[in-house]
Amino acid sequence: MEKHMTVCPYCGSGCKLNLLVENNKVVGAEPLNGVTNEGELCLKGYYGWDFINDTKILTPRLKHPMIRRSRDAEFEVVSWDEAIKFTASRLAAVKAKYGPDSIMLTGSSRGTGNESNFVMQKFARAVVGTNNVDCCARVCHGPSVSGLMVTLGNGAMSNSICEIEDSKCILVFGYNAADSHPIVARRIIKAKEKGAQIIVCDPRRIETARIADMWLQMKNGSNMALVNAFANVLITEGLYNNDYVANFSEGFEEYKATVAKYTPEYVESITGLSAKEIREAMRMYAAAPSATILWGMGVTQWGQAVDVVKGLSSLAVLTGNLGRPNVGVGPVRGQNNVQGACDMGALPNVFPGYQSVTSPEARAKFAKAWGVESLPDKIGLSITDVPHMAEEGKLKAFYCFGEDPAQTEPDLNLVRKAFEKLDFMIVQDIFMTKTAMFADVVLPATSWGEHDGVFSSADRGFQRFTKAVDAKGDVKHDWEILGLLATEMGYPMKYKDTKEIWDELRELCPLYYGATYEKLDGLGYIQWPCTTLDAPGTPYLYEGNVFQREGGKALLFASEWRPPLEKVDAEYPLGLCTVREVGHYSCRSMTGNCVALQTLADEPGYVTINPQNAKELGIRDQQLVWVASRRGKVIARASITERTNVGAVYMTYQWWIGACNELTVHHVDPISKTPEYKFSAVRLEAI
Ligand code: SF4
Structure with a gap:
C-alpha cells in the first residue's frame, strides 16, 4: 500500500493526513502529525476520501467536457478541442458585444489549491479584462476581512x-x-x-x-x-x-x-x-x-x-x-481554502497578496508581469451581485469554477431565474452540481487527490498537498483548462506545473515571497507574511503592536445596533437560521459521495425546533414538516431539541431535498455584501 501525504480538503483547520492507495485507488486515510492537527482528524478527514473513486452515490464524477448548443438541447460529450473553442468563442462574443464587465467569474475555495485560484483571477483580469472575480468568502468570512482591514489593517486571523x-x-x-x-x-x-x-x-x-x-x-x-x-x-x-x-x-x-x-x-x-x-x-x-x-x-x-x-x-x-x-x-475560515482563494486575489478589489486594484502602482506591476498594456481599475462585482445584475440584464456571462451557488446562495428561486437569463454560463467542477445543470459548458477537472498545489489554512498557514492517484476520465487540471482558454482567446498562457505558477505569484506578492516550495517541503507549514527567503513565517500578527493601517495604530470602532431586516409576524412567526452539519462540508458535492459520511445523515435535511414551539404547533419529533418563508417552501424532518432556543429554527444548507436556501432572504451587509443567512422569517406546518 502506498501513502501520499496531503492536507484535508474540507475545512480551514488544515489537517495533514496520508491518503492510502492500492492499485491507483484511494482506500483510506490516516492522520499525520501536522502543525494544526497533531495526529488527529475529524470524521470528514477520516472518511471523506472515496468520492475520488467515483462512488456515484449522489452524482457521478465528470469525466468528459460537455456542451449544450442551445438551452433546450441535451448536454453532449465533446473533445477538449471543441469544448475550448466553443467556450472561448462564446466568451469572446459576450465580451465584444457587452464589454468585459458583463462577465463574472469565481475562484474556488475547495480542493483546487492556490495556484488555480491565482490563474483564475489572472484569466479574469488579464484575459477577460474585468475585476468581476469573487469566491465563497463573500458568503462566509467576507465581513471579517472587511472589518479587520479597517480596524487592524489585515483581514486574516x-x-x-x-x-x-x-x-x-x-x-x-x-x-x-x-x-x-x-x-x-x-x-x-x-x-x-x-x-x-x-x-x-x-x-x-x-x-x-x-x-x-x-x-x-x-x-x-x-x-x-x-x-x-x-x-x-x-x-x-x-x-x-x-x-x-x-x-x-x-x-x-x-x-x-x-x-x-x-x-x-x-x-x-x-x-x-x-x-x-x-x-x-x-x-x-x-x-x-x-x-x-x-x-x-x-x-x-x-x-x-x-x-x-x-x-x-x-x-x-x-x-x-x-x-x-x-x-x-x-x-x-470555513472551507479548506477560502483563506487561500482570498490570498490569491479571487476577490473583486485586490490582486494576489491583497494589493488593491485601485492602486496605479499595483496595476502597473501586474500588467508588466502579465504582458498586458493595462488592467481594470474599477472594483468588480461580488458573487452576491450575480442574481440582480443578471436579472437587470447587466451581467451576460458567468464562469463558475468549483462553487455551487444554486445550492449555497440565498433565495434559490432568484438564483435560478438569474442563471436562466444569462447568455452564457460555464461550470468547471468535478461533479454535475446543481449549478452545472444550468450551464452551457461543463469543463471537468481533476479533484483533490489527483493534483498538486498549496492550500492556505485559516491561520494563514501555507501547506503543500500532492497527487495520490491518476485522474479518472478525460479531465484536466483547473489551471491547465484556464491556460487553454486564455490561449484560444489570444493570450498565450501555458504553465508546466504548479511550481511555475507558485514562483510567479511569489515574485508578485511580497507577503508570500519567502514561502518557496522547497521551504514548504522542508518546514511543512509557513504562515504569511513570509517576506524573505530566510524568514520562517509569522505565527501571530502585529508584533510590537504595529498595526497594518496608515500610521500603524489600531482603530476603535462601534456602530449603532439595528434589528434583523426581515420581520417575523403572525404568518411567519419563527426565525430561520442556517447552520452546518458536521459530517458534510458546504454544498456536499464531495462528502455526499463518500460512503461513510453519506450514511451519517440522509435526505431530507432536518429542522431543529424547541420543544415549546413544537408543542404549540403540534409537531412530533422526526415528523415530516413543511417549512415555508415568503420565498418558498421545503420539506424537512423535525428534530425537537432543548438545544434550540424558543422562537428560532435551524437548518443545514447541504440538502437537495429540504434545501433551506429556498427560504433564505437575499438581504446583504451593505459593506461586505454577505447575505443575512442567519435570519429569515418562516412558519412550520406538520404534514
Ligand atoms: Fe481537520 Fe477540518 Fe478536515 Fe476535520 S474537516 S479533518 S477538522 S481539516
Whole structure:
C-alpha cells in the first residue's frame, strides 16, 4: 500500500493526513502529525476520501467536457478541442458585444489549491479584462476581512490555531467549532483542560456551551448590541488597558461616545441577557492574562456583520490582547481554502497578496508581469451581485469554477431565474452540481487527490498537498483548462506545473515571497507574511503592536445596533437560521459521495425546533414538516431539541431535498455584501 501525504480538503483547520492507495485507488486515510492537527482528524478527514473513486452515490464524477448548443438541447460529450473553442468563442462574443464587465467569474475555495485560484483571477483580469472575480468568502468570512482591514489593517486571523489552547480566556462568539472545525474545537477543550475560562455567546446550546464557564444565550440578531455593551462595561468599569489604548489605538473618544448608551441594562431587552451576566463576562475576559476571541458565521452572516467584526476586534484592542502569543482575534475560515482563494486575489478589489486594484502602482506591476498594456481599475462585482445584475440584464456571462451557488446562495428561486437569463454560463467542477445543470459548458477537472498545489489554512498557514492517484476520465487540471482558454482567446498562457505558477505569484506578492516550495517541503507549514527567503513565517500578527493601517495604530470602532431586516409576524412567526452539519462540508458535492459520511445523515435535511414551539404547533419529533418563508417552501424532518432556543429554527444548507436556501432572504451587509443567512422569517406546518 502506498501513502501520499496531503492536507484535508474540507475545512480551514488544515489537517495533514496520508491518503492510502492500492492499485491507483484511494482506500483510506490516516492522520499525520501536522502543525494544526497533531495526529488527529475529524470524521470528514477520516472518511471523506472515496468520492475520488467515483462512488456515484449522489452524482457521478465528470469525466468528459460537455456542451449544450442551445438551452433546450441535451448536454453532449465533446473533445477538449471543441469544448475550448466553443467556450472561448462564446466568451469572446459576450465580451465584444457587452464589454468585459458583463462577465463574472469565481475562484474556488475547495480542493483546487492556490495556484488555480491565482490563474483564475489572472484569466479574469488579464484575459477577460474585468475585476468581476469573487469566491465563497463573500458568503462566509467576507465581513471579517472587511472589518479587520479597517480596524487592524489585515483581514486574516491574527493568531494561530495551535496557540488557542494556551490562551487563558476564550470568547467564542457566534461560532460552533464542534461542527465547523472539530480540530479547533479540540484546541478549545485543551485550553479548558489547561485552566482557561470559556465564554460562549450563542443563542443555541452548541457543544462548546457545555464546557463554558459562561454561556450567554443571547437573542438571534442582537450581536451588535451585545458587543457594544461589552465595550461599555470595559470602559465604565475601568477594565480596559489605558496605556495600550493611548499608545496603539485611535478613535477612543468617538468609540466611547457611541457605546455610552449601550449599558448592560439598556441591552437586556435586545439581547435577552441580564445586565449581571454581561458584566461578569467582560470582567472575566478583561482579567485574563491572555485572551482570544474566535468567531464564525454567527457573526458574519448578518446584515450588520462588518460592524460587529469591527466591534469584536475593538474589544481585543481595548484590553491589549493583540501583538503577542496566545491572544488575538480569530475569524475561523470555513472551507479548506477560502483563506487561500482570498490570498490569491479571487476577490473583486485586490490582486494576489491583497494589493488593491485601485492602486496605479499595483496595476502597473501586474500588467508588466502579465504582458498586458493595462488592467481594470474599477472594483468588480461580488458573487452576491450575480442574481440582480443578471436579472437587470447587466451581467451576460458567468464562469463558475468549483462553487455551487444554486445550492449555497440565498433565495434559490432568484438564483435560478438569474442563471436562466444569462447568455452564457460555464461550470468547471468535478461533479454535475446543481449549478452545472444550468450551464452551457461543463469543463471537468481533476479533484483533490489527483493534483498538486498549496492550500492556505485559516491561520494563514501555507501547506503543500500532492497527487495520490491518476485522474479518472478525460479531465484536466483547473489551471491547465484556464491556460487553454486564455490561449484560444489570444493570450498565450501555458504553465508546466504548479511550481511555475507558485514562483510567479511569489515574485508578485511580497507577503508570500519567502514561502518557496522547497521551504514548504522542508518546514511543512509557513504562515504569511513570509517576506524573505530566510524568514520562517509569522505565527501571530502585529508584533510590537504595529498595526497594518496608515500610521500603524489600531482603530476603535462601534456602530449603532439595528434589528434583523426581515420581520417575523403572525404568518411567519419563527426565525430561520442556517447552520452546518458536521459530517458534510458546504454544498456536499464531495462528502455526499463518500460512503461513510453519506450514511451519517440522509435526505431530507432536518429542522431543529424547541420543544415549546413544537408543542404549540403540534409537531412530533422526526415528523415530516413543511417549512415555508415568503420565498418558498421545503420539506424537512423535525428534530425537537432543548438545544434550540424558543422562537428560532435551524437548518443545514447541504440538502437537495429540504434545501433551506429556498427560504433564505437575499438581504446583504451593505459593506461586505454577505447575505443575512442567519435570519429569515418562516412558519412550520406538520404534514
Ligand atoms: Fe481537520 Fe477540518 Fe478536515 Fe476535520 S474537516 S479533518 S477538522 S481539516
